[in-house]
Amino acid sequence: xxxxxxxxxxxxxxxxxxxxxxxxxxxxxxxxxxxxxxxxxxxxxxxxxxxxxxxxxxxxxxxxxxxxxxxxxxxxxxxxxxxxxxxxxxxxxxxxxxxxxxxxxxxxxxxxxxxxxxxxxxxxxxxxxxxxxxxxxxxxxxxxxxxxxxxxxxxxxxxxxxxxxxxxxxxxxxxxxxxxxxxxxxxxxxxxxxxxxxxxxxxxxxxxxxxxxxxxxxxxxxxxxxxxxxxxxxxxxxxxxxxxxxxxxxxxxxxxxxxxxxxxxxxxxxxxxxxxxxxxxxxxxxxxxxxxxxxxxxxxxx
Amino acid sequence: xxxxxxxxxxxxxxxxxxxxxxxxxxxxxxxxxxxxxxxxxxxxxxxxxxxxxxxxxxxxxxxxxxxxxxxxxxxxxxxxxxxxxxxxxxxxxxxxxxxxxxxxxxxxxxxxxxxxxxxxxxxxxxxxxxxxxxxxxxxxxxxxxxxxxxxxxxxxxxxxxxxxxxxxxxxxxxxxxxxxxxxxxxxxxxxxxxxxxxx
Numbered sequence: 001x002x003x004x005x006x007x008x009x010x011x012x013x014x015x016x017x018x019x020x021x022x023x024x025x026x027x028x029x030x031x032x033x034x035x036x037x038x039x040x041x042x043x044x045x046x047x048x049x050x051x052x053x054x055x056x057x058x059x060x061x062x063x064x065x066x067x068x069x070x071x072x073x074x075x076x077x078x079x080x081x082x083x084x085x086x087x088x089x090x091x092x093x094x095x096x097x098x099x100x101x102x103x104x105x106x107x108x109x110x111x112x113x114x115x116x117x118x119x120x121x122x123x124x125x126x127x128x129x130x131x132x133x134x135x136x137x138x139x140x141x142x143x144x145x146x147x148x149x150x151x152x153x154x155x156x157x158x159x160x161x162x163x164x165x166x167x168x169x170x171x172x173x174x175x176x177x178x179x180x181x182x183x184x185x186x187x188x189x190x191x192x193x194x195x196x197x198x199x200x201x202x203x204x205x206x207x208x209x210x211x212x213x214x215x216x217x218x219x220x221x222x223x224x225x226x227x228x229x230x231x232x233x234x235x236x237x238x239x240x241x242x243x244x245x246x247x248x249x250x251x252x253x254x255x256x257x258x259x260x261x262x263x264x265x266x267x268x269x270x271x272x273x274x275x276x277x278x279x280x281x282x283x284x285x286x287x288x289x290x291x292x293x294x295x296x297x298x299x300x301x302x
Numbered sequence: 303x304x305x306x307x308x309x310x311x312x313x314x315x316x317x318x319x320x321x322x323x324x325x326x327x328x329x330x331x332x333x334x335x336x337x338x339x340x341x342x343x344x345x346x347x348x349x350x351x352x353x354x355x356x357x358x359x360x361x362x363x364x365x366x367x368x369x370x371x372x373x374x375x376x377x378x379x380x381x382x383x384x385x386x387x388x389x390x391x392x393x394x395x396x397x398x399x400x401x402x403x404x405x406x407x408x409x410x411x412x413x414x415x416x417x418x419x420x421x422x423x424x425x426x427x428x429x430x431x432x433x434x435x436x437x438x439x440x441x442x443x444x445x446x447x448x449x450x451x452x453x454x455x456x457x458x459x460x461x462x463x464x465x466x467x468x469x470x471x472x473x474x475x476x477x478x479x480x481x482x483x484x485x486x487x488x489x490x491x492x493x494x495x496x497x498x499x500x501x
Contacts, residue, residue, distance in 0.1 A: 001494065016496055085458035119388045119447060122454050124403035127396065141396035148501075175501035192499030200497065215500025236455035237448075249498050268459065275463045 011175030018169035061140035071134035089235035120238030194247035210255025215247035390441035
């Protein structure tokens with residue numbers, strides 16, 4: 001198996017190929033892949049003031065023309081907001097921006113005690129309207145942070161592009177989101193150890209589909225008062241989520257679906273999360289999952 | 303220049319001088335007070351102060367008590383009212399709309415979502431407060447908001463994991479097939495393949 005890696009979307013992008021390719025062929029593919037990702041980044045990045053998403057955020061309250069890709073992901077986000085009753089909520093309000101949510105994590109000053117009060121009034125309906133053309137109107141007072149769902153969308157789109165280029169057996173991974181396309185054997189996707197060890201805590205076998213992981217074990221910090229904080233915000237309270245799930249990995253047909261389900265299950269906690277994912281699995285929405293809890297348990301479901 | 307002009311010019315000069323002196327008399331104490339604070343803080347943070355603090359604890363040194371109290375690790379918190387009001391009658395906007403939607407979802411509000419906090423919204427908030435055992439004020443204070451957030455979360459949780467009403471209607475086409483998974487705990491350390499992790 002051959003692999004190549006580069007940095008994009010603020011994370012490591014890796015391509016694993018099981019087809020027979022020469023070195024130059026692989027590097028040419030990697031170049032095209034990188035160009036594709038950069039193109040998508042110019043649409044979805046929240047930290048690039050020139051991106052289409054940033055423009056939409058700045059013009060909240062008025063109708064804005066958006067590229068078809070952004071329209072598609074926003075519709076997907078609104079769909080999942082409704083499906084998960086607001087548990088999946090990429091529409092952050094002004095009250096959440098205060099928590100240092102408006103800067104990338106590298107820029108965040110972690111020495112300050114964050115404000116542990118929130119005046120968040122959770123929206124019941126996605127605060128976004130869709131017109132034709134495609135045009136989108138974001139309700140004033142809201143901002144969109146597509147985060148994981150946009151990353152999942154980009155990875156899945158790029159994987160389709162690679163397949164169109166003739167690749168038949170490969171996996172594309174970006175910061176923990178893996179899309180597998182295999183005409184032959186299923187690929188083992190290892191689940192990173194959230195307890196600090198090097199050994200993976202499990203493996204999800206995927207033939208064609210996406211695996212996403214959501215966790216509270218990365219990007220956590222301790223405040224001067226000793227409270228452990230993490231970046232996962234509970235959309236109902238606007239505060240860091242209080243959950244006993246440490247890591248949730250989900251495998252589904254669509255990487256974006258896996259992304260959403262993993263995040264929702266993480267917010268629900270290990271018991272309710274397991275219940276929710278089992279129901280989703282029975283409904284055919286996801287195919288397998290793996291939950292690690294703060295107590296050190298690993299709950300697999302095949 | 304007539305004597306009148308001279309007189310006027312003199313008056314203007316005097317007025318200007320007066321203004322200047324007034325400014326000076328206010329700013330000098332303010333600046334010096336601020337300066338004193340800066341120096342005080344600098345002393346409090348400096349190692350000398352820590353040493354002084356140690357000394358003060360060793361022998362109850364009268365002059366060091368001031369420094370000690372200054373270097374004492376007091377967390378300055380913004381003093382907030384006991385239960386500040388977040389939203390109240392007369393407010394408008396997306397937060398009020400979200401409040402009306404929430405109250406509607408919980409069964410306390412049966413009118414159109416207007417985004418304006420009027421008497422009907424206030425009555426709905428009062429009903430919600432009464433149901434939650436809070437003082438019915440009709441205004442959303444922090445305690446009421448916390449209760450509302452928790453009620454909405456419980457509402458959503460019931461919908462997602464409650465009996466029979468789990469999420470359905472996947473947007474995925476289902477044309478592709480993802481394989482079944484194998485095992486938890488079985489490690490494949492040397493395999494150089496993809497790894498899924500939280501970002």
